[in-house]
Amino acid sequence: MKIFEEIIDDIVVEVVNVPRATLSESEELKSLVYSKIDNGYKKIIVDLTSCEFIDSSFLGALVSTLKRATKNGGDLKLVGLQPTVRAMFExxxxxxxxxxFTELQEAVRSFQSK
Known part of the structure; x- marks a missing residue:
């Protein structure tokens, strides 16, 4: 599995553990996040620390999962953007x-302060 999950309190952390996130990872991410949202989780973090590159399909998956989360009263946050990934977002x-966020604990705290 290229993406693994961790649950911290009521926050789902999806860790994308590949240097290049492309179509197959985008489908896996959407499936995992949609499943968690459908099961009542509202706080999602996607950790991209290991990713040096994301393609347009993965970017689309992030947008899609953010829309799904907010539609269901939740939020999705990102952590660990490498310079090339950050450039894509810019x-x-x-x-x-x-x-x-730069660090996972920063992202976790941002949910806890709400």
Whole structure:
């Protein structure tokens, strides 16, 4: 499995454990996150620390899962954007859409302060 899950209290952390996140990882991510949302989880973090590259399908999966989370009263946050991945978010202006954090614990605390 290229993506593994960790649950911290009521927060689902999806760790994308590949250097290149492409179509197959996008489908896996959507499946995992949709399943968690359908099971009542509202707080999702996607950890991209290991990713040096994401393609447009993976970017679309992130947007899709964020929409699904917010539609169900939740939120999705990103952690660990590497420079090339951050550049992709800046180029597409999606850095304005997603809350991003450097460290996982920072992202976890942002949910707990709500």
């Amino acid at each position: 180029l597409t202006r999606l850095f304005r859409v997603f809350d991003t």
